[in-house]
Amino acid sequence: MPTEREAxxxxxxxxxxxxxxxxxxxxVSAETAESLEVAMEESISLQPHVRSVSVKIDREMLTKNVYGYxxxxxxxxxxxxxxDLDGAVVRAKLEYDPKIDYPLMSLLD
Amino acid sequence: MPTEREAxxxxxxxxxxxxxxxxxxxxVSAETAESLEVAMEESISLQPHVRSVSVKIDREMLTKNVYGYxxxxxxxxxxxxxxDLDGAVVRAKLEYDPKIDYPLMSLLD
Amino acid sequence: MPTEREAxxxxxxxxxxxxxxxxxxxxVSAETAESLEVAMEESISLQPHVRSVSVKIDREMLTKNVYGYxxxxxxxxxxxxxxDLDGAVVRAKLEYDPKIDYPLMSLLD
Amino acid sequence: MPTEREAxxxxxxxxxxxxxxxxxxxxVSAETAESLEVAMEESISLQPHVRSVSVKIDREMLTKNVYGYxxxxxxxxxxxxxxDLDGAVVRAKLEYDPKIDYPLMSLLD
Structure with missing residues (x-):
């Protein structure tokens, strides 16, 4: 059986x-990134066993195409x-890892 | 060639x-519908030739699953x-049509 | 630190x-469900540490709208x-649970 | 009222x-691009008034990340x-336009 922490x-x-x-x-653009961040946070916060979600869109990575977005x-x-799953608390992140040029998801300690 | 209005x-x-x-x-839930509406509006507004976008999520259609969302x-x-494409102005909508039970997209006059 | 099985x-x-x-x-329709299943399997199989993915779309749940899909x-x-993460093998499924009317994701033993 | 061709x-x-x-x-990878193309074609073909859809994923643009996809x-x-909308036939394409570095959608004559 999986442990609580595995679950x-x-x-x-x-x-x-x-x-x-x-x-x-x-x-998305620099002007609209905030509303997208808020929607992403609030949307995923609804899913089961979520204590918190925070989302930040890197403005410096936001490039503009010929139409300005x-x-x-x-x-x-x-x-x-x-x-928080019945007291088993786990934190995880998604963050760009420049060493491998990849949007890496990982568990935190 | 397509006309301006066709384009x-x-x-x-x-x-x-x-x-x-x-x-x-x-x-989505009744509590988070507004942030999703705003993100949808602002996101699609960035696309080329958009003069305006408005989005409304029907709260009465929002059902809750066992986890409350x-x-x-x-x-x-x-x-x-x-x-607004070089002066050719066209409006269109997406709206649930109960007669055919379908989320219908249509051009407005 | 997370264990290998937690990771x-x-x-x-x-x-x-x-x-x-x-x-x-x-x-999707009954006629196109298979190509979507294959694409879903092959696409997700590319992600890191995947040994296998199988996807089945329930044909009996496929309802048809007024346009036939x-x-x-x-x-x-x-x-x-x-x-398979460095030898730590974990299996998980997504399956509709009729008791709670929810598409439940769960770890297998 | 919109014309048939506008619609x-x-x-x-x-x-x-x-x-x-x-x-x-x-x-997606070079190995899985074909199944994704087929799924995209078959899926969108189901939508109303579609006579045909063809999709090609540019293999030369497919870059590989550190995990090989x-x-x-x-x-x-x-x-x-x-x-084909009641006899009004219109063709349109999505194709990368290198001059403006943008995935351009356009009506064909």
Whole structure:
């Protein structure tokens, strides 16, 4: 049987996978990044066993196309989720890792 | 060659198709519907030739699952987009049509 | 520090969250369900530490709208992912649970 | 009132907007691009008034991250849709335009 902490880690993974694949591709600019951050946070906060979600879109990574906007990509997202599954608390993050040029999801200690 | 109005109608379709398929599936509740509406409006407003976008999520259609939230479906969305393509102005909407039980997109006169 | 099994459970969650939120909302019918299943399996199989992914769309849940097709919803998806993270093997599934009317994700023993 | 051709152009826009925002963000590689193309074609073909959809993912644009795969972006997609709305036939495409570095959607003559 999975432990409580394994189950909580699983839940944390679900939230980050959902956050990423629901919203990547959304048109975004420096002017609209905040409303997208708030929607992402509030939306994922509804999922089961979430204690908190914070999302930050990296403005410096926001490039502008010829029409003056960009698109949300995984590398722009810094997200932290905290899961509380019957007392088993687990935190995980999504953060661009420049060493491997990848939007890495990882459990925190 | 397409007329200016045909091209503007095409642009209106792009915006509604994008709005729908980018955000359907997002967790949502009565408490978070507003932030999702704002993000949807601001995001799609960035796309080319958009004069305005308004989005309303039907709270009465928001059902709660066992965990107390729902998911955005096309039938819940009422959206109006206004396109201005070099002076050719076209308006279109997405609105649930109960007669055919379908989230219908249509051009307005 | 997270254990290897916790990290593997986290990875399993990511895959199911991604699978769900990337593809929910796709137009689908009994005739096209198989190509969507294959694309979902092959796409998610690319993610790190995946040993296998299987996806089945429940044909009996596929309803037809007035235009003769439906949309992929979470409740229609039965998915099994197997993660191998440096030898820590974890399996997880997404499966509709009729008792709570919810597309439940869970770790397997 | 919109003309039949304006309505057909609107439908074409919907299909390309849907195609783009439903599938952008999907993990993809040279090995899996074909199954994703087929799923995209079959899925969007179900939508109302579609006569045909063809999708090609540009293999040369498929970059590999540290884990050996990439993600579908709009610039990689070449899509052609043909709409037949009560005899008004309209064709439209999505194709990367290198001059403006943008995944451009446009009506064809």
């Amino acid at each position: 909580a880690a699983f839940e944390a993974g679900i939230k980050l996978g959902a956050l990423y694949h629901q919203f990547v591709g959304s048109p 960009g698109e949300l990509s995984g590398k722009m997202i810094r997200a932290l989720v905290e899961i | 503007a109608a095409f642009e209106a379709g792009i915006k509604l198709g994008a709005l729908y398929h980018q955000f359907v599936g997002s967790p 729902g998911e955005l479906s096309g039938k819940m969305i009422r959206a109006l987009v206004e396109i | 593997a459970a986290f990875e399993a969650g990511i895959k199911l969250g991604a699978l769900y939120h990337q593809f929910v909302g796709s137009p 439906g949309e992929l919803s979470g409740k229609m998806i039965r998915a099994l992912v197997e993660i | 057909a152009a609107f439908e074409a826009g919907i299909k390309l907007g849907a195609l783009y925002h439903q599938f952008v963000g999907s993990p 990439g993600e579908l972006s709009g610039k990689m997609i070449r899509a052609l849709v043909e709409i």
